[in-house]
Amino acid sequence: MNKVIKAVRGMDKQMGVILFLLVVITIVMALDNPYFLTVHNFTVMAEGFLFEGIMALAMTLVIVSGGIDISVGGVFPLSAILMALMVRSGYNYYLAMLIVLLVAAMIGFINNELRRILKIHPMIVTMAMLLTLRGLNLAITDGRVISRLPLGFIEMANKRLMGLSWPMLAYIVLAMVWFVLSKKQRSFLHVYFVGGNPASAALSGIRTENVYRMVYMLSSMLAAVAGILATMVYNSASSNFGQGIEMRVITAVAIGGASLTRGGIGSIEGTILGSLFLAMIYNAFIMSGVSAYYQDVFTGLMLVIAVVLRTQVFRKE
Amino acid sequence: MREAVGIDKVSKSFFGNKVLHDVSLSIKYGEIHSICGENGAGKSTLMKIIGGIYNSDGGTITVNGEEASLRTPQEAYLRGIGIVHQELSLADNMPVWHNIFVNREITGPLGFIKRRDMQQRASEILEKLDMRVDPRAKVSTLPFATKQMIEIGKLLSMDVDVLILDEPTSALSERESQALFDLLLSLKKQGKAIIFISHKLDEVRQISDRVTVLRDGRLVGTLTREEATTDRIVSMMVGRDIDEFYPPKAKRRDGKIMLKCSGLSRKDKFEDISFDVREGEILGLYGLVGSGRTEVALSLVGADKIDSGTVELDGMSFRARSPRQAVKSGLCYLSEDRKQLGLFLEMTLEENFVSSSLERVTGQFGVIQEKQVKSISEQLMEQLGVVPKRSEALAASLSGGNQQKVLLGKWLSANPRVLIVDEPSRGVDIGAKSNIHFLLRELADRGMAILMISSDLPEILGLSDRVMVMHEGRLKGILENTDLTQEGIMNVAYGEVGTP
Numbered sequence: 001m002n003k004v005i006k007a008v009r010g011m012d013k014q015m016g017v018i019l020f021l022l023v024v025i026t027i028v029m030a031l032d033n034p035y036f037l038t039v040h041n042f043t044v045m046a047e048g049f050l051f052e053g054i055m056a057l058a059m060t061l062v063i064v065s066g067g068i069d070i071s072v073g074g075v076f077p078l079s080a081i082l083m084a085l086m087v088r089s090g091y092n093y094y095l096a097m098l099i100v101l102l103v104a105a106m107i108g109f110i111n112n113e114l115r116r117i118l119k120i121h122p123m124i125v126t127m128a129m130l131l132t133l134r135g136l137n138l139a140i141t142d143g144r145v146i147s148r149l150p151l152g153f154i155e156m157a158n159k160r161l162m163g164l165s166w167p168m169l170a171y172i173v174l175a176m177v178w179f180v181l182s183k184k185q186r187s188f189l190h191v192y193f194v195g196g197n198p199a200s201a202a203l204s205g206i207r208t209e210n211v212y213r214m215v216y217m218l219s220s221m222l223a224a225v226a227g228i229l230a231t232m233v234y235n236s237a238s239s240n241f242g243q244g245i246e247m248r249v250i251t252a253v254a255i256g257g258a259s260l261t262r263g264g265i266g267s268i269e270g271t272i273l274g275s276l277f278l279a280m281i282y283n284a285f286i287m288s289g290v291s292a293y294y295q296d297v298f299t300g301l302m303l304v305i306a307v308v309l310r311t312q313v314f315r316k317e
Numbered sequence: 318m319r320e321a322v323g324i325d326k327v328s329k330s331f332f333g334n335k336v337l338h339d340v341s342l343s344i345k346y347g348e349i350h351s352i353c354g355e356n357g358a359g360k361s362t363l364m365k366i367i368g369g370i371y372n373s374d375g376g377t378i379t380v381n382g383e384e385a386s387l388r389t390p391q392e393a394y395l396r397g398i399g400i401v402h403q404e405l406s407l408a409d410n411m412p413v414w415h416n417i418f419v420n421r422e423i424t425g426p427l428g429f430i431k432r433r434d435m436q437q438r439a440s441e442i443l444e445k446l447d448m449r450v451d452p453r454a455k456v457s458t459l460p461f462a463t464k465q466m467i468e469i470g471k472l473l474s475m476d477v478d479v480l481i482l483d484e485p486t487s488a489l490s491e492r493e494s495q496a497l498f499d500l501l502l503s504l505k506k507q508g509k510a511i512i513f514i515s516h517k518l519d520e521v522r523q524i525s526d527r528v529t530v531l532r533d534g535r536l537v538g539t540l541t542r543e544e545a546t547t548d549r550i551v552s553m554m555v556g557r558d559i560d561e562f563y564p565p566k567a568k569r570r571d572g573k574i575m576l577k578c579s580g581l582s583r584k585d586k587f588e589d590i591s592f593d594v595r596e597g598e599i600l601g602l603y604g605l606v607g608s609g610r611t612e613v614a615l616s617l618v619g620a621d622k623i624d625s626g627t628v629e630l631d632g633m634s635f636r637a638r639s640p641r642q643a644v645k646s647g648l649c650y651l652s653e654d655r656k657q658l659g660l661f662l663e664m665t666l667e668e669n670f671v672s673s674s675l676e677r678v679t680g681q682f683g684v685i686q687e688k689q690v691k692s693i694s695e696q697l698m699e700q701l702g703v704v705p706k707r708s709e710a711l712a713a714s715l716s717g718g719n720q721q722k723v724l725l726g727k728w729l730s731a732n733p734r735v736l737i738v739d740e741p742s743r744g745v746d747i748g749a750k751s752n753i754h755f756l757l758r759e760l761a762d763r764g765m766a767i768l769m770i771s772s773d774l775p776e777i778l779g780l781s782d783r784v785m786v787m788h789e790g791r792l793k794g795i796l797e798n799t800d801l802t803q804e805g806i807m808n809v810a811y812g813e814v815g816t817p
Binding site: 201206 | 394415427428429430
């Protein structure tokens with residue numbers, strides 16, 4: 001018990017608030033609708049936010065480094081489209097996945113090079129990339145949905161491991177790996193130094209440009225993972241996939257306590273909680289029959305509240 | 318004693334501007350070697366060359382007798398040289414142990430760090446420095462002096478034998494400074510070479526074995542402990558007699574009282590501050606960072622609250638609720654931080670000049686009258702001697718001294734009756750500094766009342782008609798500036814009671 005109290009005390013206050021709200025919402029929803037607490041609903045709830053959840057992991061690193069990556073909203077559908085196209089043309093599935101990941105890595109690399117060479121804020125660079133990729137996605141697909149994927153692929157995509165779908169499995173593995181790396185891996189920890197004080201990180205001998213390159217490439221690559229999974233879930237791909245997904249991803253990270261204005265602050269466990277929170281909120285909306293149109297109203301509100309919590313209420317020093 | 322670092326004919330230019338001319342110097346193990354010089358004399362540049370942050374244009378540096386290439390801080394560390402920077406190089410958001418071991422983490426496979434080992438080693442290092450700090454504490458939760466010690470600990474843990482401290486005491490209290498000096502003396506006994514840069518000559522004299530003076534990028538000379546009197550150091554730094562470096566004192570001392578403060582207090586900032594400034598007079602306010610000097614000024618102009626006390630401006634009771642109101646009433650404040658709080662760096666000189674007096678140049682429908690702007694800025698450029706003489710130049714493109722003149726012009730255009738200047742010559746080269754001093758005197762002679770805040774003792778002594786001394790939020794005394802010495806002021810600042 002003492003240990004629990006100690007853990008709670010040591011916990012980041014914002015995470016405490018989110019955790020508390022999660023519990024409250026769960027109780028309220030469960031009282032309102034007994035179906036809410038079923039395993040099936042929890043699966044539905046999670047699946048609705050897995051793509052965002054996966055992308056939020058890498059976005060956390062970008063935000064901790066003091067930057068932002070809007071272009072994931074273009075990489076996600078592009079990856080789905082490339083995957084679907086290659087699978088339809090008979091590529092080996094795993095080779096196709098590898099190619100998609102390489103393309104995404106390249107996009108992340110270009111994002112970072114533009115930021116570095118042109119000395120433009122990453123917000124602008126990645127926004128330009130987002131617009132470019134959106135156009136590209138439309139051009140490739142001609143605005144049409146790519147479907148009629150080979151049966152073999154559909155079979156593979158629908159397989160389950162220990163009762164878990166591919167996206168669920170991917171999220172659980174990635175979240176665990178990311179959490180451990182963010183606490184223990186040297187390069188991941190250096191992201192915090194670079195975000196906290198870039199000049200001093202450089203003086204300490206950290207190659208800051210390598211750190212920036214890593215976070216932008218990882219961000220694109222996890223967006224590609226989400227895109228590949230989307231192709232598998234929907235057995236199709238379209239340039240309409242993931243409209244506004246970049247904003248939901250950033251919101252999840254912000255709710256998890258990362259600072260959008262100052263680097264060096266944020267955590268993977270916070271982001272996981274933030275994703276869980278948004279997933280539950282969206283599910284609650286559906287369960288209680290409120291129009292889905294209000295979801296984004298709520299998302300916007302949550303973003304403001306999260307930032308206010310971080311900058312005004314739980315400000316340190 | 319063995320030579321640690323030999324500097325031979327080192328030069329450095331920035332953008333064609335030569336800031337170091339063939340400087341030669343020898344640093345030995347087991348000594349504390351101070352480097353003195355005015356702002357812009359080249360002290361920091363020289364140290365950054367030794368520390369691998371800048372690369373020299375010419376000359377050689379030897380470490381332990383061998384010629385050494387010091388192109389990055391890492392190469393300097395490898396040679397055993399480390400700098401404790403003015404603005405510390407710690408990441409506030411990270412724990413102490415990780416700051417000590419950053420980029421030198423003890424790692425296992427896959428780059429996984431060994432946290433326990435590093436925490437253990439960190440607490441050993443901290444213990445050696447006699448510090449009681451939890452290595453797991455976040456740096457942001459620690460006071461500045463502790464952070465500085467941690468930075469020193471970080472360097473020592475890298476087996477640094479030559480320690481460079483660039484103005485380490487500028488943000489420390491007296492007691493914290495003493496603790497730092499004790500540490501430096503014990504490191505010296507262990508045989509380390511310590512290079513110490515400070516503006517505070519009393520500190521320099523207290524701890525140095527030798528003192529080297531730089532002026533305008535040239536080496537003036539090196540003094541032994543016995544030779545290094547304050548007068549000698551100052552005259553070497555300035556290169557001429559102080560009297561001719563500063564303008565004459567006030568012509569009239571019987572002007573009417575323009576600003577009168579009684580019993581001003583603001584919680585945790587300053588307490589019971591009373592003083593007055595007359596027309597035609599420069600009142601010097603001496604105090605270090607944290608003495609409450611800038612806080613008093615900010616409160617007077619309405620940027621901060623005043624908890625109690627009264628202010629009279631030109632005989633009328635006055636309490637500014639905003640800087641805007643203060644400016645309108647003829648009370649202007651020139652910030653010590655000209656880049657952040659003073660100038661609009663990305664705007665032109667003329668835009669800067671009129672930025673505090675837009676009413677004067679605004680016509681109907683809020684349209685700015687270009688002609689008016691031109692005439693005001695041309696007059697100010699002339700009066701202040703700003704170089705270059707192009708009012709369309711961006712403020713960012715000017716040198717520090719000229720930026721300071723533009724900042725002065727910005728407030729002059731608002732026609733103040735009382736002018737508060739905060740560190741008017743910080744980061745300004747000697748020529749421009751003297752210019753600014755003569756300008757301030759000229760303004761006073763024309764009837765302005767000037768309160769000049771400064772931590773630069775020669776400046777306080779050279780320019781003020783009276784000197785007001787603050788320390789840790791309290792007024793320690795107001796002294797007539799006749800036969801005043803630096804020691805006299807320091808005694809008042811750190812003594813128990815000031816002489817009235």
